[in-house]
Amino acid sequence: MSPKLVLVEPAGPLNVGSVARLCRSYGIEELRLVAPRCDPLGDEARLMAVKGLPLLQRARLFPTLAAALADCGRVVATSGRPEGEPLPLEDPDDALAWLLAGDPVLPSALVFGREDRGLSNDELLQAGRLLQVPTPTPHGSLNLSHAVAVVLHDLHRLDRQAPAPAVAAASQAPCPRGVLEAMLSDAEELLLEVGFLLPHTAHARMAKLRALLQRGQVSAPEVALLRGLVCQLRWASRRPFPSSQDH
Structure with missing residues (x-):
């Protein structure tokens, strides 16, 4: 089961559309939007979604992050802040491997924050792991859709390497x-x-x-x-x- 992809208060319709396209490309079956600050079905979002438009059209809306994660077991959230995190920041490979190792029957989630200020401490604490996409400069904050692309690429790479039968057997023990x-x-x-x-x-x-x-x-x-x-x-x-x- 692919993780749910959750965007918290996205403000840019171009970003929302691009993320829907990425979800379609990487096999993410459900997009969840928490209190979006734009029209997720407007012309700009539709233009960027391309073949991800059907997924965008059935995206689920939630009033809060807690509501969006209520049915999820393992949750990984992303952060671009260099310090002051309420939980330790992990390398993407470590955090995403933990996400993939969860019970395949129980939904999991990847959470991305607002374009301008990311996720609050309270929101970050709703995750079991925090990851940060490493960049070679101290000014390495990524655009929302770019960050989603990097994380989904890493997730796909790790999923191809994972011993799926062993994980499934262990989860049923x-x-x-x-x-x-x-x-x-x-x-x-x-x-x-x-x-x-x-x-x-x-x-x-x-x-x-x-x-x-x-x-x-x-x-x-x-x-x-x-x-x-x-x-x-x-x-x-x-x-x-x-x-x-x-x-």
């Missing part, structure tokens, strides 16, 4: 109840520490997962969601990650 209980306890402890930094959806997910576990009904996608939430919380709290054998 059963998760013992004791491990689930440990992850839930870990997440609940972390929520008390840094939960104020996260959207209300994180707290709602925790309550739902706890109720499902008590009834013995946690599905494979929900296990992946819990792992993603623990990962997100550990980034926010700067705690080290447990080994893959533990979780």
Whole structure:
């Protein structure tokens, strides 16, 4: 399953159209727009979309980033700021490999911010990983559609190299109840520490997962969601990650 591509408050219709064309070229099946500040179906956007026009026409609109990510497990956000990030910046290969390693049943997302000011700290904290496209100069901020092109190219390259059958088999492996209980306890402890930094959806997910576990009904996608939430919380709290054998 290809990740959802999310644009937060895009202001340039030419950029929106270009991104739709890129999505079509790289096999991205869904474009999500958060409170766009332009007409995403205007003449300029349509002109740039070319064969990506059908994808642009069915793009989903959301009022907030939290709403756009509500059904997603692993999320990678992009940032062009040189410092002051709420989470560590990663090399694109590392962040995108993590995205590709998620449960194939559960939606994932790539998030790009506003052309003029990117993503806020609150929005960045809704991701499990942050990446920055490296440039050789200190003035290397890229145009929105150019940044999308670079990231989708890297994603496609890594996806071709990934051992898909092994990833799929691992994602279907059963998760013992004791491990689930440990992850839930870990997440609940972390929520008390840094939960104020996260959207209300994180707290709602925790309550739902706890109720499902008590009834013995946690599905494979929900296990992946819990792992993603623990990962997100550990980034926010700067705690080290447990080994893959533990979780």
